[in-house]
Amino acid sequence: MKNLKANELPQVFEREFHARPKIFRAPGRVNLIGEHTDYNDGFVLPSAIGFYAHVAIAPRADEKLILKSTAYDGQFEYDVARLPDKKQDEWADYVVGVAHQLKRAGIPLSGANLLLHSEVPVGSGLSSSAALEVASALALQSLSGKTLPLKQVAKLCQSAENEFVGAHVGIMDQFVSCFGKEGHAVLIDCRSLDFQLVPIPPAVDFVICNTMVKHELSGGEYNERRAQCEEGVRVLSKFYPGIKALRDVSAEQLTKHESDLPAIVYRRCLHVVEENARTLEAVKCFASGDLAKVGMLMRASHESLRDLYQVSCIELDAMVESAHGVAGFIGGRMTGGGFGGCTINLVEHTNSQSFAKAVASRYKAKTGITPDVFVCSAANGAGLEAEHAAV
Ligand code: GLA
Numbered sequence: 001m002k003n004l005k006a007n008e009l010p011q012v013f014e015r016e017f018h019a020r021p022k023i024f025r026a027p028g029r030v031n032l033i034g035e036h037t038d039y040n041d042g043f044v045l046p047s048a049i050g051f052y053a054h055v056a057i058a059p060r061a062d063e064k065l066i067l068k069s070t071a072y073d074g075q076f077e078y079d080v081a082r083l084p085d086k087k088q089d090e091w092a093d094y095v096v097g098v099a100h101q102l103k104r105a106g107i108p109l110s111g112a113n114l115l116l117h118s119e120v121p122v123g124s125g126l127s128s129s130a131a132l133e134v135a136s137a138l139a140l141q142s143l144s145g146k147t148l149p150l151k152q153v154a155k156l157c158q159s160a161e162n163e164f165v166g167a168h169v170g171i172m173d174q175f176v177s178c179f180g181k182e183g184h185a186v187l188i189d190c191r192s193l194d195f196q197l198v199p200i201p202p203a204v205d206f207v208i209c210n211t212m213v214k215h216e217l218s219g220g221e222y223n224e225r226r227a228q229c230e231e232g233v234r235v236l237s238k239f240y241p242g243i244k245a246l247r248d249v250s251a252e253q254l255t256k257h258e259s260d261l262p263a264i265v266y267r268r269c270l271h272v273v274e275e276n277a278r279t280l281e282a283v284k285c286f287a288s289g290d291l292a293k294v295g296m297l298m299r300a301s302h303e304s305l306r307d308l309y310q311v312s313c314i315e316l317d318a319m320v321e322s323a324h325g326v327a328g329f330i331g332g333r334m335t336g337g338g339f340g341g342c343t344i345n346l347v348e349h350t351n352s353q354s355f356a357k358a359v360a361s362r363y364k365a366k367t368g369i370t371p372d373v374f375v376c377s378a379a380n381g382a383g384l385e386a387e388h389a390a391v
Contacts, residue, residue, distance in 0.1 A: 001070035001117075006054050009070075009117050010386070013056040016068060017113040021056035022142055026134035026382035028052075028120035028127045029176045030208055030344045031335045032185050033294075033301050034279035036309055038170025040229050040272045041191035041245035043279040045198065046172055047378035048180020049206065053118040053131035054385060057139040060111035065099065067092050070117040080109045087164055091116070094129055095136045097164030101156035102137060107144045114139060121372065123214040125341025129165070130173035133157035134382045142384075150382075151193055154178045168223050169337075180381035187283050191247055198286050200378050204330065205352040206344060209323075209359055210372040211315035213340030222337055225268060225309065232269040235261055246272040271308040275301060294346065295331025302333035311338030315367055319343045322362035328355045347375075 001012060006025075013021045027048040034044035060066070065083070067076040069091055076092040078084065083100060087093040095116070099109055114136070120128035137153050148156070157174040161167050175193070176186050184197040229246055237243040239257060246269055254273050258266050278297045285293040302320050306312040316334040320343050323332040328351025335344040347355045356373040363371050 004070045004117060006052065006117060006119065009054055009056050009115065012070065013058070013113075013115045016115060017058060017066075019058040019113065021058045021113075021115070022139070022387045023054055023056045023385040024135045024138040024142065024382065025052040025054045025385040026131045026138065026177045027180055027379050028131045029173055029180065030126060030206055030342070031172065032344060032346070033275075033282045033298055033333070034172075035275060035301060035305055035333075035335070035338075036225060036311065037247075037272055037275050037279065038172040038188070038190040039168070039226055040276075041247035042272065042276040044170075044172045044188050044190060045185050045279050045282060046176040046180075046188070047185045047200065047206070048176050048381050049126065049208070049374075049376050050379040051119040051121070051126065051131075051374075051376075053116065053120055053128065053135045055132075055135040055139040056115040056117075057142065058113050059143050060113055063111045065109070065111065066113045067095055068113075068115045070115065080111060087166065091132070093165055094132045094160065095140075097160030098133050098136045098157060099140055100164060101160045102140055102144075105148060105152065105156055107141050107146055107148065109140060110143055112140065112143055121210060123341075124210050124372075125336030125338070126208070127173035127177065127336070129161060129167075130157065130177045133160055134174055134177045138382055138384070150178045151175075168226050176381070178381050180379060182378060182380045184378050185286070187279070191245070196283070198283055200286070201289070201291070203349045204291070205347050205349050206376050206378070207347045207352055207356050207359070208335075208374045208376065209319050209343045209345065209356075209363065210374075211313075211319050211340055211342065211363075211367075212369050212371055213313060213315045221311070221339060225311065228265050228268040229272060232261060232265045235265070236269075247276065249273050251277070267308040267310075271304045274304060291330050291346070295329075298331035298333040298344075298346070305334055305338060309338075313339055315340065315369065316343060318366045319359070319363050319371065322359045322366065323355075326355050326358045326362075327351045
């Protein structure tokens, strides 16, 4: 089933399960700016992109949960009353983790057949896991007759990843997968979960360049960065009791207490404090049409992630450098957790195809790796894709 197209999913589901499914979908995302700020109660500016995870679902007469994927052979079979309480290091973990969280939120689960199909490249930092979680959550709850508010869906998908999969991610990916809007980025206040849609000029494309170096979030580096930020908060809150997260720290407060913090913790905190400011500034620049300044902020963001937060890698740096000076380039940086994955470039629409080719060949010349390059734009968030009623 590997080269399947999403529109073939109903027929495949029918062949596999002899029933007609409802199909839900949720997108991956790209983050324009505001990196490693979400778990510090800060600001992020992602967009959903037109790569979706699709989950087709139909009820079963018994209490079994059967999971199949178009990308892998075989199936996973569970009893809804006795879902495994430990991850199995399988793709099914994302669905099982979400099922646990739905139960906890009072959504009764019943037997169901699920078929998953994802267009989001896995391990590329475009949130394939959040897309799968959100689409699974919408699919599973659809059989219960109850509907949770979308913000709660985003939060419980995050909890599934935190508690079941073991990656202590923030809320950004699940949130924008739920609330993304065509033609817009989403400014998310990761403390209040208020959000604001920020129009992206129609003459600007996203060119996403995959370094092809795999990015693994459940690896320790991400959780270690998070712990370093928490250490910064612990120290700074002794001086400023109102500080609950790095979101509350000003640049002046931080620099004043540089010597009270371990050097590495200071660098991590400085990135977060400045990145929050850059994100809010970028929103203003989008509003005033100052795209050149957006480009400068993206560049500063990348340099900070490379030098202060240390989550870039040789290949990401090479990809970012490959974009500089190419016709149509507005701004670019690594996007997502880091340690591999993709760069995001804002590029003038008229040049985006030639830009994509030029960056791919420059990157290949530097690294010997042929990258995947996608020209895309901001897409809509999660929802019911289709209902294929029995005829
Ligand atoms: C990953 C996480 C997000 C966020 C980014 C870094 O994508 O899933 O919650 O922390 O890294 O900005």
